[in-house]
Amino acid sequence: MVKPFIIGTRNARDMIHLGAKVLREGGSAMDAVEAAVNAVEDNPLDSGVGVGGTPNLLGVTQLDASIMDGGTRRSGAVAGLENVAHAISVARKVLELTPHDLLVGPGAEMFARAVGIEKSDLSTERTRKIAAAMRAGSPEGIMDDEKERERFLRMWLEEGRGEWYKKITQEEWGTVNIMAMDANGDMCVGVSTSGLGYKLPGRVGDSPYIGAGNYCDNRFGSAACTGKGELAIRLSSARMIVSYLENGLTLKGVVRKALKDVHSLQDGTISCLVFDGEGNTMSGSMTGESIHYYMDVDSEGPEERKGVWVKP
Amino acid sequence: MVKSFLIGTRNASPHLHEGIEVLRKGGSIMDAVETAVRGIEESTESGNVGVGGAPTILGDVELDASIMEGATLRTGAVASVSKYVHVISIARKVMEETPHVLLVGDGAHRFARAMGFEEWDLSTERTRMIGEAIAKDIAEDLPDDFRGKDYYVQAIKSQKLHEWYKRLSNEQYGTTNVIGMDSDGNIVVGVSTSGMSWKYPGRVGDSPIIGAGNYCDNRYGGVACTGKGELSIRLLTARMTIKYLEEGMSLEAAITKSFNEIHNLKETGTMQCIAVDKDGNTISASSARESTHWYMDVDMDEPEERPGIWVKDE
Numbered sequence: 001m002v003k004p005f006i007i008g009t010r011n012a013r014d015m016i017h018l019g020a021k022v023l024r025e026g027g028s029a030m031d032a033v034e035a036a037v038n039a040v041e042d043n044p045l046d047s048g049v050g051v052g053g054t055p056n057l058l059g060v061t062q063l064d065a066s067i068m069d070g071g072t073r074r075s076g077a078v079a080g081l082e083n084v085a086h087a088i089s090v091a092r093k094v095l096e097l098t099p100h101d102l103l104v105g106p107g108a109e110m111f112a113r114a115v116g117i118e119k120s121d122l123s124t125e126r127t128r129k130i131a132a133a134m135r136a137g138s139p140e141g142i143m144d145d146e147k148e149r150e151r152f153l154r155m156w157l158e159e160g161r162g163e164w165y166k167k168i169t170q171e172e173w174g175t176v177n178i179m180a181m182d183a184n185g186d187m188c189v190g191v192s193t194s195g196l197g198y199k200l201p202g203r204v205g206d207s208p209y210i211g212a213g214n215y216c217d218n219r220f221g222s223a224a225c226t227g228k229g230e231l232a233i234r235l236s237s238a239r240m241i242v243s244y245l246e247n248g249l250t251l252k253g254v255v256r257k258a259l260k261d262v263h264s265l266q267d268g269t270i271s272c273l274v275f276d277g278e279g280n281t282m283s284g285s286m287t288g289e290s291i292h293y294y295m296d297v298d299s300e301g302p303e304e305r306k307g308v309w310v311k312p
Numbered sequence: 313m314v315k316s317f318l319i320g321t322r323n324a325s326p327h328l329h330e331g332i333e334v335l336r337k338g339g340s341i342m343d344a345v346e347t348a349v350r351g352i353e354e355s356t357e358s359g360n361v362g363v364g365g366a367p368t369i370l371g372d373v374e375l376d377a378s379i380m381e382g383a384t385l386r387t388g389a390v391a392s393v394s395k396y397v398h399v400i401s402i403a404r405k406v407m408e409e410t411p412h413v414l415l416v417g418d419g420a421h422r423f424a425r426a427m428g429f430e431e432w433d434l435s436t437e438r439t440r441m442i443g444e445a446i447a448k449d450i451a452e453d454l455p456d457d458f459r460g461k462d463y464y465v466q467a468i469k470s471q472k473l474h475e476w477y478k479r480l481s482n483e484q485y486g487t488t489n490v491i492g493m494d495s496d497g498n499i500v501v502g503v504s505t506s507g508m509s510w511k512y513p514g515r516v517g518d519s520p521i522i523g524a525g526n527y528c529d530n531r532y533g534g535v536a537c538t539g540k541g542e543l544s545i546r547l548l549t550a551r552m553t554i555k556y557l558e559e560g561m562s563l564e565a566a567i568t569k570s571f572n573e574i575h576n577l578k579e580t581g582t583m584q585c586i587a588v589d590k591d592g593n594t595i596s597a598s599s600a601r602e603s604t605h606w607y608m609d610v611d612m613d614e615p616e617e618r619p620g621i622w623v624k625d626e
Contacts, residue, residue: 056419073546073577079516080416097468099477100508100515101545104392105417107368107514114468196412202419203412204391211523211548230413234385236523236551243555265385 002279005296006032006180009226009273009283011046013293013302015039019180020295029180029188030069030092037065037088037190040176044124048174050085052124053194056201059131061122061194063087064208066102067095070187070216075101077208078108085120088192091208093117102208122194134198175207177224177273179216185277187216189224189238196229205229206270211239220245221277227270227286231262237270245276252308255284259310262286283307314592316341316494317609318348319618321538321586321596323358324488325606327351328615331492335610341494342381342404345502349377349400352488353504356436360486362397364436365506368513369473370464371443373434373506375399376520378414379407382499382528389414389520396424397432400504403520414520434506446510449476464513477510485509487519489536489586491528497590499534501526508541517541523551532557533589535567539599540581547573553587563589564621567597571623574599586620596620 006019006029019036023029041050041063048054053061065087066077076095079102081087090112094103103111113119123131175193182188191214193207206213206229213229215238216222223241225232232238237258244254251274262270269286283292283305290307318331331348335341353362353375360366365373377399378389388407391414393399402424406415415423425431467473487505503526505519518525518541525541527550528534535550544550549570556566567587574583582600596605596618603620 062419075546079414080419097474098512098515099542100512100517101542102516102521103512103514104516105419105514107392107417107512110464110513111468114465116469200410200412200415200419201422202415202417203410204414204416205412209414209521209523210545211521211551215548230411233413233522234387236527236548239523239548239551240555243552 002181002185003296003298004182005279005294006036006178007273007275007281007292007294008036008178009176009292011049011174012036012040012176012178016178016293016295016302019178020297020299023180023182024297026183029182029186030067032180032182033067033178033188033190034088034092036178037176037192038086041085041087041192046174047126048194049176049192050087050194051120051122052127053122054197055127055130056199056203058201059134060201061127062201063193064195064204065091065192066208066210066214067091067188067190068210068214068216069095070218070222073217075210077102077210078104079204079208080105080202081108081112083109083119083122084112084117085122086117088190090117101210104204105202175226177226179222179224179273179275181275181279185218187218187222189214189216189222191224206232209233211236213238215239215242217242219277221275223272223274225270225272228268231265231268232270234265235261237262237272241272241274251276251280251282255282255308256310259284259286263312281305284310286310313495314493314497315609315611317592317607318344318490318492319586319588319594319605319607320348320490321488321605323361323486324348324352324490325615328606328608331490332608332610341492341498342379342500345490345492345500346379346400346404348490349488349502349504350398353397353400358486358488360506361488361504363432363434364439365434366509367439367443369446369510370513371446372513373439374513375434375504375506376516377403377504378520378522378526379403379500379502380522380526380528382530382534385529387413387522389522390420391416391516391520392514393420394434395421395431396429397434398429400502402427402429413522416516417514485539487538489538491534491536491586491588493588493592497530499528499530499588501528501534501536503536518544521545523548525550527551527554529554531590533563533587535585535587537583537585539583543574543577543579543581543583546577549574549583549585557589563587563593563595567595567621568623571597571599575625594618597623599623
């Protein structure tokens with residue numbers, strides 16, 4: 001039998017022990033994943049997730065998250081969520097309490113309130129500075145007047161600022177991927193993010209998109225993605241990774257195939273994290289060395305593991 | 313060589329000729345799909361798409377849509393749009409004008425305004441009546457501000473909404489699917505919907521989820537789904553069907569495999585889909601009943617009804 005374990009991306013290194021503790025105490029993979037993701041969401045120094053997440057073009061932090069249960073293949077997700085730090089917990093409530101998979105925007109926030117999740121302030125000194133700088137960089141008053149904001153957006157889109165936008169958003173992302181397998185062999189994947197920095201308001205990336213940034217199936221394995229979510233959406237990358245496992249490819253083979261597909265779009269890069277039904281783990285990057293962190297119920301600390309660098 | 317054609321679900325059949333007219337005048341296959349879908353969105357007939365669409369549990373109409381181009385795998389989508397009717401066109405603008413794929417809610421409204429779309433009242437006498445009826449059915453002793461958010465929050469907390477919801481939501485959906493293919497083999501898929509009737513505010517189904525309710529790739533084919541979107545989201549039904557075509561299955565075999573997977577989830581609710589393969593063969597399928605779709609090519613005067621398959625639970 002596979003020892004219960006949890007793995008995560010680089011930004012989860014110092015948090016996966018919280019999930020490992022849940023597993024040691026006999027908790028489910030989903031409890032473990034939620035506990036570890038919540039800790040990343042609470043960390044104001046992580047600029048890509050939860051509190052302190054890089055704001056959108058209007059200076060507002062909007063969160064996306066999803067969680068999937070590999071046994072039932074049920075999932076829950078939220079997108080464009082404001083004023084709530086624990087987006088992954090709202091996603092879990094969507095899974096558990098509603099007949100739906102994805103709630104967005106004010107509907108998601110209302111739902112969070114209804115299930116008793118408290119309002120929190122997502123801003124930090126850093127995000128407030130960014131918002132102020134964006135105001136300063138825009139024509140006077142334009143960011144403060146509700147009606148003028150549309151002109152601001154149009155300017156960005158039409159008057160060449162789109163180019164600048166492309167430049168700043170090349171590397172402005174950071175998502176946390178955490179996934180676990182428990183003593184029952186149940187798998188769970190959790191993904192949480194503030195999305196692309198300076199995104200258009202309401203932009204949704206791959207994180208809350210089941211099949212793009214998150215997928216798992218107890219029979220085959222689990223996958224999660226970070227990076228330019230638009231690419232994972234166009235290819236359903238996480239779903240494809242799990243289906244390649246079903247086809248019998250090796251873990252490395254799966255990662256290579258999935259990331260080569262992304263290279264073929266010639267439009268940016270993603271990274272991914274994978275494990276199979278035997279508890280083997282792997283990660284992949286398109287731009288450099290790839291690593292991920294592993295802990296099982298007997299580990300004393302996170303173990304760094306090497307993934308594959310998939311070149312074009 | 314294939315003649316340029318469109319296929320659509322039942323609710324699209326009265327509007328396919330609008331798309332075909334675009335092709336006859338030299339428009340692109342994307343223009344044709346967009347035009348046909350716009351026709352449905354403006355019509356109050358369908359009850360599940362565009363103006364007069366099925367409202368949320370708070371009585372508001374919220375629309376979702378997506379469009380995908382099989383040549384480039386480029387795509388655009390919007391979700392939870394309550395102030396604009398032509399969501400298929402906003403989705404196309406997301407694809408063409410932004411580095412993003414999906415915009416939702418208020419952000420989608422801002423974007424639509426910035427792109428010059430005009431606001432539209434999506435309610436009709438029917439949607440207003442439904443809104444009233446929902447409220448009456450949930451609570452006998454309605455507070456005056458029953459449409460208020462606080463009431464919704466209280467109703468979820470008290471579980472009343474869940475009980476009520478379970479009774480109603482098994483067959484409460486309807487979406488329009490239009491797929492086009494031109495004589496060069498370019499495929500475009502368009503999907504537009506008001507989503508599941510009496511959904512929770514902000515609920516997003518499979519229509520704007522690329523890979524779930526919409527996918528195409530010129531090398532293999534195109535697929536669009538309607539039905540309980542929560543099922544195709546969990547399986548990535550459209551994307552997997554295209555993968556099965558890539559692996560060499562026939563259109564019918566690929567669809568059958570996808571629908572068997574839906575049955576295997578053992579959940580309530582049903583799925584329907586329409587699809588084309590790279591050679592221009594068309595099909596439709598249902599997990600619950602006889603299935604048909606409508607076909608029209610550039611040489612036809614009106615659409616023809618084509619039988620599909622009923623994939624039963626075995």
